Amino acid sequence: MAEQTHHEIDKVTGTATTGHEWDGLRELNTPLPRWWLWMFYATIVWSVGYWVVYPSWPLLSSFSSGTFGWHSRDAVVRDLAALKAVRGPMMEKLSSASVELIKADPMLLDFARAQGRTAFGDNCAPCHGPGGGGGKGYPNLNDDDWLWGGTLADIGTTIRHGIRANDQQTRLGSMPAFGRDGMLKREEIEASADYVRSIASLPVDGKADLALGKKVFAATCAACHGEDGKGKRDMGAPNLTDQIWLYGSDKAVIVDGLWNGRGGVMPAWGARLDDTTIKALTVYVGTLGGER
Amino acid sequence: MREAEVHGTELPELEPDVPLYEARRKVYPQSVRGTFRRIKWAVLLITLGVYYLLPFVRWDRGPNAPDQAVLVDLPNTRFYFFFIELWPQEVYYFTGLLIIAAVTLFLMNAVAGRVWCGYLCPQTVWTDLFQAIERLTEGDRREHLLRERGPWTAERVARAGAKHFLWLMVAWWTGGAWVLYFADAPTLVRDLATLQAPFIAYAWIGILTVTTYFLAGHLREQVCLYMCPWPRIQAALTDEHALNVTYRYDRGETRCSLKKSELLRAKGEPTGDCVDCMQCVHVCPTGIDIRQGPNLGCIQCGLCIDACDAVMTKIGRPRRLISYDTDINIKRRQRGEAPEYRIVRPRTVLYAAVIAVVALTMLYALVTRVTESISVIHERNPMLVRLSDGAIRNAYVARIINKKPQPREFALSVTGLAGTFVDVVGATRRPGASPVIEVGPDQTREVRVLVTDYDDSREHSTPIRFHILDVAGTERAQTSDHFWRPQ
Numbered sequence: 001m002a003e004q005t006h007h008e009i010d011k012v013t014g015t016a017t018t019g020h021e022w023d024g025l026r027e028l029n030t031p032l033p034r035w036w037l038w039m040f041y042a043t044i045v046w047s048v049g050y051w052v053v054y055p056s057w058p059l060l061s062s063f064s065s066g067t068f069g070w071h072s073r074d075a076v077v078r079d080l081a082a083l084k085a086v087r088g089p090m091m092e093k094l095s096s097a098s099v100e101l102i103k104a105d106p107m108l109l110d111f112a113r114a115q116g117r118t119a120f121g122d123n124c125a126p127c128h129g130p131g132g133g134g135g136k137g138y139p140n141l142n143d144d145d146w147l148w149g150g151t152l153a154d155i156g157t158t159i160r161h162g163i164r165a166n167d168q169q170t171r172l173g174s175m176p177a178f179g180r181d182g183m184l185k186r187e188e189i190e191a192s193a194d195y196v197r198s199i200a201s202l203p204v205d206g207k208a209d210l211a212l213g214k215k216v217f218a219a220t221c222a223a224c225h226g227e228d229g230k231g232k233r234d235m236g237a238p239n240l241t242d243q244i245w246l247y248g249s250d251k252a253v254i255v256d257g258l259w260n261g262r263g264g265v266m267p268a269w270g271a272r273l274d275d276t277t278i279k280a281l282t283v284y285v286g287t288l289g290g291e292r
Numbered sequence: 293m294r295e296a297e298v299h300g301t302e303l304p305e306l307e308p309d310v311p312l313y314e315a316r317r318k319v320y321p322q323s324v325r326g327t328f329r330r331i332k333w334a335v336l337l338i339t340l341g342v343y344y345l346l347p348f349v350r351w352d353r354g355p356n357a358p359d360q361a362v363l364v365d366l367p368n369t370r371f372y373f374f375f376i377e378l379w380p381q382e383v384y385y386f387t388g389l390l391i392i393a394a395v396t397l398f399l400m401n402a403v404a405g406r407v408w409c410g411y412l413c414p415q416t417v418w419t420d421l422f423q424a425i426e427r428l429t430e431g432d433r434r435e436h437l438l439r440e441r442g443p444w445t446a447e448r449v450a451r452a453g454a455k456h457f458l459w460l461m462v463a464w465w466t467g468g469a470w471v472l473y474f475a476d477a478p479t480l481v482r483d484l485a486t487l488q489a490p491f492i493a494y495a496w497i498g499i500l501t502v503t504t505y506f507l508a509g510h511l512r513e514q515v516c517l518y519m520c521p522w523p524r525i526q527a528a529l530t531d532e533h534a535l536n537v538t539y540r541y542d543r544g545e546t547r548c549s550l551k552k553s554e555l556l557r558a559k560g561e562p563t564g565d566c567v568d569c570m571q572c573v574h575v576c577p578t579g580i581d582i583r584q585g586p587n588l589g590c591i592q593c594g595l596c597i598d599a600c601d602a603v604m605t606k607i608g609r610p611r612r613l614i615s616y617d618t619d620i621n622i623k624r625r626q627r628g629e630a631p632e633y634r635i636v637r638p639r640t641v642l643y644a645a646v647i648a649v650v651a652l653t654m655l656y657a658l659v660t661r662v663t664e665s666i667s668v669i670h671e672r673n674p675m676l677v678r679l680s681d682g683a684i685r686n687a688y689v690a691r692i693i694n695k696k697p698q699p700r701e702f703a704l705s706v707t708g709l710a711g712t713f714v715d716v717v718g719a720t721r722r723p724g725a726s727p728v729i730e731v732g733p734d735q736t737r738e739v740r741v742l743v744t745d746y747d748d749s750r751e752h753s754t755p756i757r758f759h760i761l762d763v764a765g766t767e768r769a770q771t772s773d774h775f776w777r778p779q
Contacts, residue, residue, distance in 0.1 A: 106730055109718045131673030142677040242680035287717040289742045
């Protein structure tokens with residue numbers, strides 16, 4: 001138990017003790033440096049001032065806003081406004097120029113691509129990959145195969161209205177679930193899958209019934225993919241004769257598509273991004289190399 | 293201490309009441325006239341003139357570059373020095389410049405000791421100017437000393453006030469000149485005057501005003517004695533042939549008063565030329581006595597030579613009792629041999645050779661400096677793309693640099709893959725020709741290059757080269773990369 005013995009001097013160190021003693025152990029009185037203490041007090045005073053002038057106290061539904069009216073969101077808005085002012089003249093040019101004009105002006109094209117690249121990273125990269133490389137079910141935007149058309153106007157429309165999205169003018173058209181919904185029998189699906197591989201110059205098993213496949217294709221698939229299987233852009237039906245396969249070209253994958261249907265969704269960005277950003281995105285995606 | 297005693301050696305013990313550091317002894321250098329003083333004035337005028345006026349020298353670089361002869365353009369990352377324009381990746385020129393500066397300092401040191409310290413060092417030049425101001429306001433040594441020992445009269449306050457005001461003005465102007473090297477000088481002067489200049493300009497002027505005022509006005513010789521590393525390095529680099537400000541003790545000793553020496557001379561007895569008038573000590577800006585031999589505090593400005601020469605002339609003795617000389621020569625004179633001056637010796641030849649080699653290398657690099665270059669990065673996301681017809685395409689980011697003040701057009705071609713198709717986003721393409729990329733004056737442009745290969749038989753990775761050729765000229769540049777196919 002602590003016993004109070006005042007102002008005793010410790011013999012070994014020559015330092016005064018605080019007078020506290022625990023089981024024979026006494027505490028030396030070695031106070032903090034005075035300058036240190038004063039700085040500590042100053043920070044306390046400073047923090048009180050800080051509470052008053054800056055937003056700090058959480059209240060029931062909000063927070064104390066502080067006498068300066070400072071807000072972190074305002075700071076961001078100010079920074080963005082400053083940035084916009086710097087980019088102002090180029091942004092104005094970008095918003096008024098047509099995509100064709102942008103392509104003809106090297107400076108404007110570089111600017112649009114830079115803007116588009118940033119917007120792409122923020123909005124498109126989660127599905128299409130940071131470089132537009134795509135993945136299974138998500139189109140590679142670097143190649144020259146376009147489900148809905150690859151002109152800048154087509155790309156712009158796709159971005160603005162999306163695919164099978166919640167938008168009045170969205171692009172519609174999907175692959176029905178022929179197997180699941182009982183429109184085709186298992187062997188018809190197997191045969192048409194073999195037939196599709198054959199028109200894409202992919203190797204086909206010798207036992208495959210290509211004649212049946214051809215018949216099924218003409219009766220069921222040609223409506224969207226065309227008699228020759230080259231696809232139809234206005235329906236988003238892919239070209240089945242080229243070497244690009246959105247979900248893969250294995251027979252099992254094709255059968256799966258026929259059985260369960262296909263229909264990926266891309267959001268409509270017209271409501272979320274402004275016109276200039278969509279224009280920059282259009283130019284950027286187009287100049288990844290697939291524009292035609 | 294106890295251990296030292298055991299081993300039989302005794303360490304010198306400091307007296308407990310002797311402080312470790314000497315308190316500053318204030319120096320009141322006396323004004324002096326003579327050859328070296330004139331040289332110092334000339335050097336001061338030239339160096340300060342260059343420093344204060346250089347930013348206003350114009351240099352026509354055409355419509356796309358600043359017209360300031362010497363400019364450190366930090367926002368645009370360019371350095372301009374008359375006909376030279378350096379980009380950030382060319383800062384190795386500064387390395388060359390620093391090597392030349394260092395070896396020149398060594399050479400000066402091998403020839404004439406700390407001649408840099410005495411004449412050219414900014415600390416010396418500004419201190420000299422500040423001391424001139426001090427003499428102007430507070431009077432020369434004697435007057436200044438008397439006034440400082442006397443009471444604070446109104447006159448003394450006025451004189452001290454005038455001194456500090458003038459010092460601050462010079463310091464302020466010094467800081468002001470410094471910032472002019474970082475922006476267009478006439479514009480910045482106007483902006484500064486109308487309080488439109490950026491905050492950083494005022495901040496730097498403030499910092500340099502304060503440092504100049506304290507370093508040149510108050511610290512003075514303390515900088516040379518305690519802060520500057522050069523006296524220490526210099527002592528290790530010098531040799532016995534280097535010219536130093538030297539008191540010729542062979543001629544000066546034994547020193548005695550003028551009266552006594554005339555008496556001895558009349559009797560035909562030997563006596564030294566030094567009459568112990570202390571003029572050499574009084575004029576010394578670092579407050580040393582040169583007669584004590586080589587000294588760390590000696591900046592070798594030669595003012596003691598001027599002071600001594602004046603005295604020698606007055607008493608009818610030969611001049612240069614103190615002069616630029618070497619210690620060996622004094623010993624040679626004592627032995628009755630003629631003094632020898634060897635400026636050409638292995639050390640000086642080596643230094644001169646190093647300077648020449650570095651300078652010529654830099655000159656060669658400057659003259660043959662390429663004004664265009666290309667660098668390429670392979671796009672990795674995705675590494676490659678299969679097109680609908682089965683061809684493989686790789687994308688690259690090519691960065692093309694045009695260091696000329698005119699816009700230029702470069703034709704881009706790729707070698708290493710026969711039958712490839714090269715497309716550049718944003719390039720103009722004439723039928724059947726390579727894509728042509730326009731790059732603005734003094735600019736870098738980044739373009740996306742698409743290389744398509746139709747040959748299915750090639751390796752996974754094929755080395756290829758990118759070439760650019762100035763459409764209007766013959767300048768070209770190239771770089772290498774790889775073309776990837778699926779594995």
